[in-house]
Amino acid sequence: MKRLMTILLLAVWVSLPGLAQHEHQPRPSPTEAPPIYWVLVAIAVIAIVWFMLWALYGKMRPSRMTTTSYHALGALVIIMTLFTLVLYIIPAQQAQELPPTARAWDWKPGEVLQDPTGSGLSGEPYRGYLVYLANGCIYCHTLYLRPEDIKTGWAEGARPDEVSQIGDFVRYPFTMLGTQRDGPDLTVIGRKIPDMQYQIDHLVDPRRFKPQSVMPSYRYLSERELRDLAAYLVSLGNDPQKLRAGVAPAPAPEDPKIAKGKELYRSLGCVACHTIDGSRSTGPSFKGLFGDEVEVTLPDGTTAQVTVDEIYLKEAILQPGEKIVKGFPNIMPSFAERVTESDLEALLEYIKSLR
Amino acid sequence: MQETEKQAIKLWFFSSLFWLALGPLIGALMSLQFLWPDALNFLADLNFAYSKARIFHTNLVIYGWIAMSFVAAILYIIPKLCAVELQHAKITYWAGWLWNFSVALNLALIWAGIVSNPLLSIQPYEYAEAPLLVDLLIVVAVVMVIFSVHRTVLARKKPHLYVSVWYLLGGLYTTAITYLVGNFLTLAFTGLGNQIIHAWWLHNAVGMFITPLGVGIAYYFIPIAAQQPIYSHRLSILGFWTLMAFYPGTGLHHFLQMPMPTWIGEFAVIGSVLLIIPVLAVVVNHLATPAQNWRRVFDSFPLRFSVFGTVYYLLTCIQGTFQATHAVNWFIHFTEWVQAHAHLALAGAFTCYGIAAMIYIFPRVTGRRLYSRTLLSWVFWIMAVIFPLFYLAFTHSGLVTAVSINLMNHTIYETISAVWLARLFRTLMGAGVVLGFLLFGYLLMRSLQVGPKFEEGMSEVVESAPASAQGRVTA
Amino acid sequence: MKPQSPEIHEGEGRFPWWIWVAILIWLVYAFIIGPFAVTRP
Known part of the structure; x- marks a missing residue:
């Protein structure tokens, strides 16, 4: 037997x-x-x-x-x-x-990245990578996208063509892929939020922008470390060649209202979830949003067609849960307490300007 | 036992106790981050954050508690099994101080968070975060311990080597190899190659370092405390060699979906699955040994903790091999189920082995019995009841995360609120487990002062009955 | 209580037969059912 x-x-x-x-x-x-x-x-x-x-x-x-x-x-x-x-x-x-892919992360020690928003901020992505290491970011954030992540809720806004390949990592001196996700994957965070000032503000006080976040505050980092870390985050998911080419400082918007709206877009943290270049993120992109026809989910689960006009946008900012654009999670906090009537006007003007 | 030998064992022993009080406590405190994140904002004033606390927690538990208590047990067991005195006991004594210094220095450097210094910056390898300077010190300390232990085995009076010696000596050598790979060889690789070597280290920190040492220790205390012959010599040999064959290649099951050549991932999964063979060999041996004399489990605390450790070991290993298969892995990957599994192994199985070893060794090196059976019973019941609840809450949190994100396509922000209650329960039960560890530490320290004199043949713990002055006389 | 003898004797036990069955079932799950499970996304 x-x-x-x-x-x-x-x-x-x-x-x-x-x-x-x-x-x-x-x-x-x-x-x-x-x-x-x-x-x-x-x-x-x-x-x-x-x-x-x-x-x-x-x-x-x-x-x-x-x-x-x-x-x-x-x-x-x-x-x-x-x-x-x-x-x-x-x-x-x-x-x-293996040969590096075209989008492979590629920053040498000492190389400086200019903030793509044209804010004048700059930092060293390579050193930022070491700051990322020294502060243990790896224990809650991963740096690779699995094919599974695209189909599930792990990486909102990531595209199928952004699934990590071996060649993406060839230029890294060492890798910090991570084994645990208590926060979002950061592989394409720079593509989604190419804004160093926002990244710094978020590191200092994460819950100012994301009320549900459990991330600790990194306000103890020195200013240089914060800028380097923000530069590293912005470098993620962006073509290094394009970032290196730099950006012409954005012309100041003619209309002071639009200029104020643009500033609010960053300071209120809209930038965390809404892109202005049309790419998908946690929420719908602002580009070409105004005047668009969208399908929304109502609180009772039914769907409806809505034209994005001033009334809808105001409602979306003040009571975001009422009409959620289909295909996006219902996680936007209400800004009713944080914006004045004139802020709201300015934001609407800014969104309108992003045709 | 000569005095220097006792001194060395005592140093490793009480140091491990100190780190046991600290490591899990930090773990419990940092779990508050998931409940009331703003409550921990004050840490930023101390240049500290949850993420650094997590490195503190894992390093303290592994290098402070597990490693030091295991070395203390090894220094006791090996001379006993070889029927000679510990050779070069003075060296192991100083290795103990060096080790303590390394652990403390490690904490200081993690806290300092120095950026881009080749010697003082932390390394990007989980459980090997220690900066290179600390690594070098630890290597020296390990070499000192191995030297002394190996010399003891060479000087043995009995030609036959009991299986514990196999596990402990082999485990020390694989520990050395693993540590060198995780901390030094990784430096030679860039890109994903670095991650693959990292993966080799990552799991072998458990598989080639903690497992063989822990199992070897249990292999000694179970038959000794049960007063039974070990169930099977052949099974112990089978378990040892299959462990050594299957374990070292399993690390990549932590990165199964990362881009890499598939065959090496499959190799890791096959190795992980085959681990069921050494695990069953060990567990059958450990549980069949006291089976002839079950009443001893109620009398002998070292036996009780060892047997419980083995039960947790069985559970954790079945779960681990299960988690490593593709069908399960993609689902639970990145969730807290994985940490729950790690806690079942380290805080459950190997901490039980460590506690069993301490209860057994304490009277024999200090000459005093543990003064309170009630207190020790509390520690036991915390490990037997509160710990599984803690584990279940941890698992629950991981499973809810997996279901919410993988099946319902929720984002991680939506999931945070869904697991809040599970995490609250985890913190509460985890605090209970920490309390158990603190009680245990208090019990030992207090016994140093009030414990009655111990003589060989007595039970390690006094009776709770008033007639506690006399030793236990029943079989 | 008997003095605990420092000697450990070694028995000649084997795997009980049902452990073989458990190993077999486990391997069949892990290599035949597991990899092809329908739970993948």
């Missing part, structure tokens, strides 16, 4: 590597493993099976153990550990030698 069981077990065991293959696009398949790997696997499987049988049912004479055999077995322990290490070193070596 026991022997039969063992043989059955062996049959399953030997067929394991084949059974374990399955589709996991867009990554390389197991067939791309070097042949030496399969040779090693075969040797390992046979050795383990033979050993298991011998250990449980073979003849053993412990008295035969000499000092030399103890030393040999001790060495075997170390060799077994190092064997798997070599197996890990092979793909690690391959991974760091």
Whole structure:
């Protein structure tokens, strides 16, 4: 009986590597493993099976153990550990030698990034990366997008073409992918919120912009560290070449109302969820929003068609939960307490100007 | 036992107790971040934040409590099994001070958060955050301990090596390799290659360092405390070698969906799944040994804690291999279920082993018995009842997160409010567990003063009955 | 209480037969059912 069981077990065991293959696009398949790997696997499987049988049912004479055999077995322990290490070193070596993708993060020590909003702020992304490390950001934020994340709620606003590839990381001196998400993934945070001043304000007081956030305050960082960290965040998800080319300082809007609205867009934190370049984020983009026909979800779950006009926008700012644009989460806080009538006017003018 | 040997054991022993009081306490405090984040804003005035507290917590628990209590147990067990005195006890004594200094320096440097200094900045590897300077000190301390332990084994009077010696000596060597890889070899790789080597270290910090040492310690205390022969010599051999074969390659199951060659991920999953074999070998051996003499579980606290540790070990390992399979992994990845699992292993299984070892060793190195059976019973019931509740709350929080984000497509902001209650329960139960650890520390420190004299053959703990002055005479 | 002997004796136990069954079931789950489970997104 026991022997039969063992043989059955062996049959399953030997067929394991084949059974374990399955589709996991867009990554390389197991067939791309070097042949030496399969040779090693075969040797390992046979050795383990033979050993298991011998250990449980073979003849053993412990008295035969000499000092030399103890030393040999001790060495075997170390060799077994190092064997798997070599197996890990092979793909690690391959991974760091792949060509970088076009969007790969690529900032050298000392290189300076100018704030894309034209605010005049600047910081060193590379040093910001080290600040990110020194303050343990990795324990709540990850730096890679899985294919699964696009289909689920993990990475709102991320596009399927932004799923991480090996080449994205080639220029990093070390990686901090992270194993835990207590906050959003930051792979494309710079694309979504390309605004250093907002990033700094958010680091200093996260709940000023996101009432539900559990992020701690990083107000203890020095001004330089905050700017570098903000520059690093802005560099994420943006093409390094475009950022390097710099931005002409945005011409001050003619209309003082629009200028005020633009300032409120940042200081109130609208920028955290609404882009102005048409790309998707946590909330709908402001670009071309005014005058658009949108489908909204009402509190009772039914949907309706709404034209984005001044009345709708005012309602959306003061009672955001009433009509949620379909496809977006209902997480916007009410700004009724924080904006005056003139603020509201200015914001509307600004949104109107983003045609 | 010579005096220097006792001195060395005592140093590692009481240091670990100090870190045990501190590490979990920090964990409980930082969990408040998820409940009332603004209440912890004052930390920013101290250049501190939740994220740094988390590094404090993991480093203190692993390097302060687990590592130091295990070394204390090793220094006690190895000479006993080899029937010789600990060789070079003075060296291990100074290694203990060096280790304590490293842990304290590590905390100071994490707190300082120095940016871009090759020696003093923290490293980006989980559980290996210690800056290079601390790493070097720890390497020296580990080499000192290994030197002393290995010399003891070489000087042994009995040719036959009991399985504990296998686990402990082998575990010390794999610890050394693992530590060198996690802290030094990683420096040689950039890009995702760095992450792959990091993954090798990440899980082996548990698999090649804590597991073999913890299991080796339990392999000693279970038969000794149960006064039974170990159930099976062959199973112990099978468990040891399959552990050494399957464990070291499992690390990448923490990064299964990251872009990397699939075959190495599959290798990690296959290794993780096969771990069920060494785990069952260990658990069968540990539970079948006292099975002939179950009444001892009620009498002997070291046995009771060891057996409970083994039960947690079984649960955590079944759960771990389960979590590593693709079908489950994508679902629970990034959630607190993973941390819950880590707590079941470290705060459940290996802390129980550590406590069992301490209860057993304490009277034998200090000459005093533990003065209160009631207090120790409280510690036990906290570990047996409050701890599982803590674990369940932790798991619940992770599962709700997984369901909310993966199945209902909620964002993480919406999920934070959904898990608030689970996290509150987790903090409350976690505070209970911390209280248990503090009670345990108090019990040992108080026993130093009021514990009655211990002689070999007595129970480690006095009877709660008034006739406590006499030793226990029943079998 | 008997003095605790410092010697540990080693028995000749084996896996109970049902442990083999458990291992087998587990491996079948992990390698045949698990990877192809319908729970993937």
